[in-house]
Amino acid sequence: xxxxxxxxxxxxxxxxxxxxxxxxxxxxxxxxxxxxxxxxxxxxxxxxxxxxxxxxxxxxxxxxxxxxxxxxxxxxxxxxxxxxxxxxxxxxxxxxxxxxxxxxxxxxxxxxxxxxxxxxxxxxxxxxxxxxxxxxxxxxxxxxxxxxxxxxxxxxxx
Amino acid sequence: xxxxxxxxxxxxxxxxxxxxxxxxxxxxxxxxxxxxxxxxxxxxxxxxxxxxxxxxxxxxxxxxxxxxxxxxxxxxxxxxxxxxxxxxxxxxxxxxxxxxxxxxxxxxxxxxxxxxxxxxxxxxxxxxxxxxxxxxxxxxxxxxxxxxxxxxxxxxxxxxxxxxxxxxxxxxxxxxxxxxxxxxxxxxxxxxxxxxxxxxxxxxxxxxxxxxxxxxxxxxxxxxxxxxxxxxxxxxxxxxxxxxxxxxxxx
Numbered sequence: 001x002x003x004x005x006x007x008x009x010x011x012x013x014x015x016x017x018x019x020x021x022x023x024x025x026x027x028x029x030x031x032x033x034x035x036x037x038x039x040x041x042x043x044x045x046x047x048x049x050x051x052x053x054x055x056x057x058x059x060x061x062x063x064x065x066x067x068x069x070x071x072x073x074x075x076x077x078x079x080x081x082x083x084x085x086x087x088x089x090x091x092x093x094x095x096x097x098x099x100x101x102x103x104x105x106x107x108x109x110x111x112x113x114x115x116x117x118x119x120x121x122x123x124x125x126x127x128x129x130x131x132x133x134x135x136x137x138x139x140x141x142x143x144x145x146x147x148x149x150x151x152x153x154x155x156x157x158x
Numbered sequence: 159x160x161x162x163x164x165x166x167x168x169x170x171x172x173x174x175x176x177x178x179x180x181x182x183x184x185x186x187x188x189x190x191x192x193x194x195x196x197x198x199x200x201x202x203x204x205x206x207x208x209x210x211x212x213x214x215x216x217x218x219x220x221x222x223x224x225x226x227x228x229x230x231x232x233x234x235x236x237x238x239x240x241x242x243x244x245x246x247x248x249x250x251x252x253x254x255x256x257x258x259x260x261x262x263x264x265x266x267x268x269x270x271x272x273x274x275x276x277x278x279x280x281x282x283x284x285x286x287x288x289x290x291x292x293x294x295x296x297x298x299x300x301x302x303x304x305x306x307x308x309x310x311x312x313x314x315x316x317x318x319x320x321x322x323x324x325x326x327x328x329x330x331x332x333x334x335x336x337x338x339x340x341x342x343x344x345x346x347x348x349x350x351x352x353x354x355x356x357x358x359x360x361x362x363x364x365x366x367x368x369x370x371x372x373x374x375x376x377x378x379x380x381x382x383x384x385x386x387x388x389x390x391x392x393x394x395x396x397x398x399x400x401x402x403x404x405x406x407x408x409x
Contacts, residue, residue: 157273
């Protein structure tokens with residue numbers, strides 16, 4: 001949402017980039033030879049781990065956007081508990097019907113949710129919950145211009 | 159030896175002796191019972207601090223104010239190191255910046271500072287430090303310890319997940335309120351702030367409920383119950399005024 005808070009400036013970015021993959025792009029497979037990938041969220045499940053490794057291998061510059069990607073933040077709050085206890089809480093204690101641990105559709109949880117850079121190398125960090133739209137815009141413009149982004153306008157948390 | 163750093167604490171009436179030294183190549187002077195941090199601040203040189211607070215005895219707990227002193231390879235916490243004649247101090251170098259960043263990173267990794275769900279989000283001194291020092295991510299792994307939250311007091315909460323062990327609460331309670339409800343137990347990474355003899359805050363017999371500890375706490379470790387993020391801004395500036403008014407009364 002903070003990304004969309006760039007408002008009309010998003011057109012300025014759009015004119016200079018080609019969006020090849022996003023949750024909104026109708027493409028199932030992550031394409032090869034991507035210049036920049038912006039990733040959000042912590043690495044929580046085996047599927048996340050598989051995805052981020054593939055993204056990294058096909059991307060030149062990886063940006064971790066937001067506290068979940070940078071610190072593991074709220075998804076990482078389960079890390080003080082064991083995975084079994086987390087699953088028990090979600091699928092038994094808080095479930096009224098069909099108490100069972102899902103095995104097919106839901107990817108298996110990793111022992112801990114980890115920030116992206118603990119799993120694969122990250123080139124640019126944009127902390128913040130969320131990072132201000134101005135910082136996101138400024139960072140994208142400086143990357144397009146080939147300069148180092150100024151990150152002094154954002155921090156962990158608000 | 160002149161210019162040699164000493165950690166002798168100031169006692170009694172302010173000294174009238176003046177020492178001359180250089181801080182970041184600037185010639186400055188300060189009373190002999192003043193710290194390098196005092197001297198720097200009086201001359202507009204900013205050194206980052208966390209445990210230090212105007213009105214409380216400096217303890218050198220956080221080590222963020224470390225400076226280089228020419229002639230010694232070790233670093234000195236400027237809040238507890240007194241000025242010396244001819245001393246040459248460097249407050250900002252690549253080495254110091256690296257150490258300061260690492261200190262902030264270690265503070266974040268040691269507890270669960272989940273800023274997004276903290277009542278101090280937006281007015282937290284640890285958050286501010288990370289921003290000013292350019293800590294955009296941690297190069298050390300998060301430990302995610304399982305820590306308790308003591309909400310037994312009727313008005314306040316002690317969340318160990320947010321504590322940085324700056325000991326401001328310990329000092330303000332002992333030095334200013336005179337109750338000494340707060341103290342530390344354990345060592346190293348197992349150190350915790352405790353109330354009375356490690357009993358729930360709500361059952362403390364010495365706590366007067368004054369709330370000074372809450373307002374000097376730099377993070378969301380000590381907060382008031384029922385306050386929203388916007389309402390829970392800490393008011394730590396009462397302290398110098400309070401001590402000043404008390405001094406006037408005793409004369």
